[in-house]
Amino acid sequence: MEIKLKVLPRKDPRDLTQPERFYVKAVKTGNCNLERLAYLISNQSTVREPDCLAVLNAFVHNMLDELGQGRVVELGDLGNFQVGVRSHGSDTPEEVNLTNIKNVVLNYRPSSKIKKRLKTMNFSIQGAQTP
16 A cells, blocks of 8 residues: 655745745545444454444544543554644733634644554655656
8 A cells, every 4th residue: 555645836935936846745545434434443343333333423522522621632552632722922921811812723643653654654656757
């Protein structure tokens, strides 16, 4: 299995007078939703697909509850998830309030196992000519 890449031209937004440079971007090959995960898990175990889906739905519900309480959700070999915020700065601490929040983000920190796997993935550039 390899991850397909495509080549895209991009201008430097800081200096539009510079010539375009070319970058690679991963090509999306589809989506995998909870139903698909339940199907895959059920085919690798003795647990039926509806039971797997019920557990996955409960997992999502409980993960959202835990994140909403400010907890880091640790998922072993998958990694950790934590709520974070991006905000505008203020000149004094007294000026800081909830309107400083620009957006709320979900921070993900992959486990060392995931990091190692990412380093060993195979890639190919679409349309690339081989010598």
